[in-house]
Amino acid sequence: MTLAGWTEVAAGFGFAVMIVALHESWRAFWLKQWPYGNHDTRRQLVIFAGSIVYGALGSAAYAAFFGLIVYNFGFNLSLVIDQTFTAILIPIAISGISESFGFRSAYVDERLAREEAGRAAAEARYDALKNRLAPHFLFNSLGALAQTAVERPQAVESFVRSLSDIYRYVLQTEGRERVSLEEDWKAASAFLDVQAQRRPGTFTVSVDIPEAYRDRALIPMSLLTLVENALKHNVATRSAPLDFDIKAGPEGMTVSNPVRPVLSVESSGIGLSNLGSRFRLAGAGSVAIAQTETVFSVTLPWLPEPTA
Numbered sequence: 001m002t003l004a005g006w007t008e009v010a011a012g013f014g015f016a017v018m019i020v021a022l023h024e025s026w027r028a029f030w031l032k033q034w035p036y037g038n039h040d041t042r043r044q045l046v047i048f049a050g051s052i053v054y055g056a057l058g059s060a061a062y063a064a065f066f067g068l069i070v071y072n073f074g075f076n077l078s079l080v081i082d083q084t085f086t087a088i089l090i091p092i093a094i095s096g097i098s099e100s101f102g103f104r105s106a107y108v109d110e111r112l113a114r115e116e117a118g119r120a121a122a123e124a125r126y127d128a129l130k131n132r133l134a135p136h137f138l139f140n141s142l143g144a145l146a147q148t149a150v151e152r153p154q155a156v157e158s159f160v161r162s163l164s165d166i167y168r169y170v171l172q173t174e175g176r177e178r179v180s181l182e183e184d185w186k187a188a189s190a191f192l193d194v195q196a197q198r199r200p201g202t203f204t205v206s207v208d209i210p211e212a213y214r215d216r217a218l219i220p221m222s223l224l225t226l227v228e229n230a231l232k233h234n235v236a237t238r239s240a241p242l243d244f245d246i247k248a249g250p251e252g253m254t255v256s257n258p259v260r261p262v263l264s265v266e267s268s269g270i271g272l273s274n275l276g277s278r279f280r281l282a283g284a285g286s287v288a289i290a291q292t293e294t295v296f297s298v299t300l301p302w303l304p305e306p307t308a
Helices: 003-033 040-070 077-151 153-172 181-198 222-233 270-281
Strands: 203-208 242-249 252-258 288-291 295-301
Touching: 003 040, 077 153, 077 181, 153 181, 181 203, 181 222, 222 242, 222 252, 222 270, 222 295, 270 295
Parallel strands: 203 242
Antiparallel strands: 242 252, 252 295, 288 295
């Protein structure tokens, strides 16, 4: 290959490097001004226009170098036009590849940010819901204690001792996201014992908890919340006791009771709404609520097993 040939190869390579360098610096400048997701179409049009300008100027310089210096035949406009087409295609191709990778990277970063924000929001909602339940139960318990002190003062000491057992459970499960059915049923059973002292003979409990389900997981205080709500919002007397039916099965833990609404009691909806939100946030699905004219039933789904 002649010296002129090697000069042409070197000049062509240098020409391509120059065009790409100018194009990428132009693209970097506008990408800084308009990042991904901000004026994307405008940025691409500006980059495309810059590619045309750089291509034309670079091609003119290329033609002048060879026409005036290397071959000494003057400035060749047809060479400028041919090289301009090549000079435009090179940066556009590089820009397309760069933009594709850039958009992909921006999409992944945005998706990770959304997932992280979603997890943070879910954790915040979960903590808020969890922290609302104990004060809600405490408020109702103090009301029950006050009523017991008026109606049956001799039962106050026993009532307080049983209530302390329940709050020991509340403190022990503070910060925990799951408990076994065995643990939660003991707390609910203690609560029913408290209510039996306060309102003897006003309710009965039928329990069917097979051994196979006792280690399944629930949200802390969930069973206690259901029985507490049922007693609060339904009429229960010695002549017409409220019959609880508590069963564990493949779908979860079901608590059923007759529908006998206490008209004077207004429901805040905190208990069931709280449980429903917490079970969903824990990935267990929805709390199933079924009601007929005579029976109200709630099924708490089992929490999924923790992944390793």
